[in-house]
Amino acid sequence: MTVKTLRLNTRDRETIMKCQLFGGVRPETAARLLDGALVSSHEAGDILFREGEGIDSLMVVLNGLVRVYRSGREGREADLGVFTAGDVFGECAILSRGRVAGAHGQALEPSLIAHIDMHRARQMLAEDPSFASAVMTLLCQRLHDLQDSLAEDRLLTAHQRVAHYLLRHCPEGQAPVSFRLPFQKSVLAGKLGLAPEALSRAFSHLRQRGVVVRGRVIEVHDKDALREA
Amino acid sequence: MTVKTLRLNTRDRETIMKCQLFGGVRPETAARLLDGALVSSHEAGDILFREGEGIDSLMVVLNGLVRVYRSGREGREADLGVFTAGDVFGECAILSRGRVAGAHGQALEPSLIAHIDMHRARQMLAEDPSFASAVMTLLCQRLHDLQDSLAEDRLLTAHQRVAHYLLRHCPEGQAPVSFRLPFQKSVLAGKLGLAPEALSRAFSHLRQRGVVVRGRVIEVHDKDALREA
Known part of the structure; x- marks a missing residue:
C-alpha cells in the first residue's frame, strides 16, 4: 500500500520542474499542481498500484526505479515500461474520474514517488492549454516508446x-x-x-x-x- | 503518393462525426475541422506515408483498410496497428509543426481517406478544450491498445x-x-x-x-x- 506522508522539499520540486511534463508549463500552473503534492516512500519490491485499481495521482519518480507490467498465467510478467528519476507515470488516468490502472506498478529499488493530485491535474488540464499540450506531448512520447518496443520485439x-x-x-x-x-x-x-x-x-x-x-x-x-x- | 482531390460528401461527414475523436467535440469546432477537409482515394497496396516523412493531416478512414507498420532488415515488417472505417490515425503529428510519421502507412484494400488539415487541427487544439480532451482520449486509447499488443506478444x-x-x-x-x-x-x-x-x-x-x-x-x-x- 502506498502511504503518502511527506511534503515535497526543495530538491523534489527541482526534480519535478526539470521533468519533461513540466518543461513548457506556465509557472503558476506548475505551482498549483505542486501545491499539496505528497511523497511516498517505498522499499524495493513494493507494489505501487495494481491493474484495475483506481489511480488518484499523477506520479513522478523522485528517486529510485519503477516498472509497469502486466501479469499472465503461471506467474509470467511482461514489462511495459521502466521509469527512473524525473519520469512521470499514471498520466493515462488523467482523463476521467475513476479511470483505472491498465497495468501493475512496482518499485524495483528503494524509491521516492511524488503524487500530484489527479483532481487538480484535471482542473489544470481544462484551464491551461500549456498543461494540456504538455500532457499530450508526454502521451505521444509514450506512444512512440511503445511502438519502438513492439516493433523491436517483432523485428x-x-x-x-x-x-x-x-x-x-x-x-x-x-x-x-x-x-x-x-x-x-x-x-x-x-x-x-x-x-x-x-x-x-x-x-x-x-x-x-x-x-x-x-x-x-x-x-x-x-x-x-x-x-x- | 497521396492525391487529395475530393471534397467530403454527406456520408463522409456522417462517418467522421460518428468516429470516437469527434464524439465529445463541440459542433462549431467539428464544423471548422471538416471545413476544407479533402478525400484521397487509394488502391490496395498504396503507400500513404513513410516513416520520417512530414504528416500534414489528421486522417480518418472513410472506407477500406489501412495498416501502420515499421520495416526491418531483409524486408521484414512489423504491424503496429490496423485501421478500418471510422478510425483516426496520424494523431501523433498534431503536436508540433514538422512532426514526422513514426511508421509507414499503407492501404490494404481500395480505401478512401479523409484528411483534416493539421494546421487547423492545431489551432482548434489551442482554442477548444473539448477537442484537446478528445485528442487526449484518442491518444490514451491508442496507448492502451499498444500496451495490449506488447503484453500479448510477451505473455x-x-x-x-x-x-x-x-x-x-x-x-x-x-x-x-x-x-x-x-x-x-x-x-x-x-x-x-x-x-x-x-x-x-x-x-x-x-x-x-x-x-x-x-x-x-x-x-x-x-x-x-x-x-x-
Whole structure:
C-alpha cells in the first residue's frame, strides 16, 4: 500500500520542474499542481498500484526505479515500461474520474514517488492549454516508446535488441567507450522483453562484436560492428 | 503518393462525426475541422506515408483498410496497428509543426481517406478544450491498445493470442456463434505479430477447442474451451 506522508522539499520540486511534463508549463500552473503534492516512500519490491485499481495521482519518480507490467498465467510478467528519476507515470488516468490502472506498478529499488493530485491535474488540464499540450506531448512520447518496443520485439533478435539499446545509450565519441547500465541486468532483460538467460546469451553473442560486460559496466569497442549485429 | 482531390460528401461527414475523436467535440469546432477537409482515394497496396516523412493531416478512414507498420532488415515488417472505417490515425503529428510519421502507412484494400488539415487541427487544439480532451482520449486509447499488443506478444503463445482475439470479437450469446473476420487472415496475422503460417497453425490448434474456420467466417462452438486455450 502506498502511504503518502511527506511534503515535497526543495530538491523534489527541482526534480519535478526539470521533468519533461513540466518543461513548457506556465509557472503558476506548475505551482498549483505542486501545491499539496505528497511523497511516498517505498522499499524495493513494493507494489505501487495494481491493474484495475483506481489511480488518484499523477506520479513522478523522485528517486529510485519503477516498472509497469502486466501479469499472465503461471506467474509470467511482461514489462511495459521502466521509469527512473524525473519520469512521470499514471498520466493515462488523467482523463476521467475513476479511470483505472491498465497495468501493475512496482518499485524495483528503494524509491521516492511524488503524487500530484489527479483532481487538480484535471482542473489544470481544462484551464491551461500549456498543461494540456504538455500532457499530450508526454502521451505521444509514450506512444512512440511503445511502438519502438513492439516493433523491436517483432523485428529484432535478442542480440539485435541488446545491440540497439547499447548503441542508443553509450556515450558519444570514438570507441572504445564505456558506461554503466542505469539498472540491474534483470531490469534491462524485462525492458527488452527477454528472459534473463536470453539477455546473458545475447551479451555472450555480442562479445564477438566488441562488447565487454563487467557487472553493470559495459565497454563498447567497435560501434560499427555493433551496428551490424 | 497521396492525391487529395475530393471534397467530403454527406456520408463522409456522417462517418467522421460518428468516429470516437469527434464524439465529445463541440459542433462549431467539428464544423471548422471538416471545413476544407479533402478525400484521397487509394488502391490496395498504396503507400500513404513513410516513416520520417512530414504528416500534414489528421486522417480518418472513410472506407477500406489501412495498416501502420515499421520495416526491418531483409524486408521484414512489423504491424503496429490496423485501421478500418471510422478510425483516426496520424494523431501523433498534431503536436508540433514538422512532426514526422513514426511508421509507414499503407492501404490494404481500395480505401478512401479523409484528411483534416493539421494546421487547423492545431489551432482548434489551442482554442477548444473539448477537442484537446478528445485528442487526449484518442491518444490514451491508442496507448492502451499498444500496451495490449506488447503484453500479448510477451505473455501469450500464438494460439492464445488468436483465442483472445476471437473471444473479444465474437458475438454475445450462447455458443455456437459465428462471425466474419473484418479483414483477410494475413492482416490478422500481422496485427497479432504472427507469420501467416503461425496463424494457420494456431487455427489448427484451436480446432480442438471448438473453432471452425471457413475462409473469413469463424465459428466458435465452445467459448469456455477457447478461454482455456
